Amino acid sequence: MTDLDARSREVFQRLVESFMETGEPVGSRTLSRRLSVTLSPATIRNVMADLEHEGLLYAPHPSAGRLPTEVGLRMFVNGLLEVGSIDTVESARIETQCQAAGRSLETMLEEAIGLLSGLSRCAGLVVAPKTDASVKHIEFVHLGPGRALVVIVTGNGVVENRVVEVPRGLPPSALVEASNYLNARLAERTLDEAREAILGELTDDRGLLDVLSRKVVAAGLATWSDERTGGALIVRGQSHLLEDVNAVQDLTRIRALFDALEAKEQVLRMLDLVNGAEGVQIFIGAENDLFTLAGCSMIVAPYQNSRREIVGAIGVVGPTRINYRRIVPLVDYTAKVIGRLIG
Structure with a gap:
């Protein structure tokens, strides 16, 4: 990001933000109304051409505007994303839904990802702790x-x-x-x-x-885990992925994602992706082998037991243009609540 001048940085940032709002290619006229400085459409087109040359943008077809590449989205997330904070109403809802008193761990996790899926409008998934411990x-x-x-x-x-x-x-x-x-x-x-x-x-x-x-x-205290892996995968809210399909190719990608989610032994590798990591991890498109064909992003955070050992992970899956600013703190807070309750 430091290699871009201030003008290119702002054009790039406003373009990505517009894409995340609409999912549509962004043209120079749209950008001219969003910039804090006055630039002509011709100047903006030149900047966009330079960004495309750097591999940060691409045009879906010659006469269209520009879309960020996965590399561009990664650079945006790492260098320009301003993560918001969770509001008190949402934090209170998460606390209430996750309260495990009198309920099984499975029920608590199902409540957590159900709420997380609803708040994020994405598919929520959680890897439950392995139950092969003594x-x-x-x-x-x-x-x-x-x-x-x-x-x-x-x-x-x-x-x-x-x-x-x-x-x-x-x-x-x-x-x-x-x-x-x-x-x-x-x-x-x-x-x-x-x-x-x-x-x-x-x-x-x-x-x-x-x-x-x-x-x-x-009561089945030991029967709900996946016998093959020792851990359990719970997925909720797949229908959210179909609510904002903009094109036939998007539907094809979503179908591929559904196939991947059905192969639970593959999705359980999500825990390995965050094992030893601190805080929320963001995987965009092909960065995660599971979603190479699906064109999706995954935001996931580990949760820990009382000994601060990672025992599971919770997150969401959605299109690459999901609202990272809003969803990152939701996932992070939910993981911390779960860790506190199971500990």
Whole structure:
């Protein structure tokens, strides 16, 4: 960006901003109305020609205006993008939707990406924490007649809460005994291994401890992850990608993206892209192998457990002209809320 003079920089910035608003090629007359300085359409065309020569712009056909290339969009994001801040109404909505008390981790993540998809008008996706870690502790907390909160702490620092139904009239002491019963059988085992062990011991004529244990198993605390990868991918809001299709070629790209999203084992590589990274990562078009054919961008942020280890990622997928200024802080804030809640 430092190689561009002030005039070229402003023309480039206003062109990209116009493209993000409309998705249409931007002509010299449109730019002349957006610039802070007065330039003739001929001068603007000369500047645009220079930017095209540098590989930052291109013309979809000879008589059209100009569009930013993926290289141009990357330079805009790195050098000119002014990231906004999330407003108090949106932050309050995210906090409320993500509250995990009495709900499973899966439900909390689904609520989070559903809201993020709606706010960004993009497809939201999240990589859930792997559940192949050993169980460190499990505990029942009495909530009232017939209800108990199950708290599970895994060896990788993830905490999951879930409300389950228990026999009415069950004394609090039975919950303590149930916790001890399960902890003795869960030690150093994964949730799947513990589930199989408990199922092997349960019989129809056993007492309240087994009834309660059966409730925990039936709650499916360990059954929602992807068995092949150990992590889970949840995608919501694909329909948003169809709301702003400007041309047949855009529809073709969106279809290719849908195919990629269906191949979940490929999308789970998103976690690898952000592993060890700080904050929000932005992948534009071919920068991400997954979207080489889709012409889309992905904004994604990792979330961490209580030991500040990256255990998952959340983000959105949309066209390359998505509103980076607005969406980056949304993704960043949501990832931080999730990390705080699971920790």
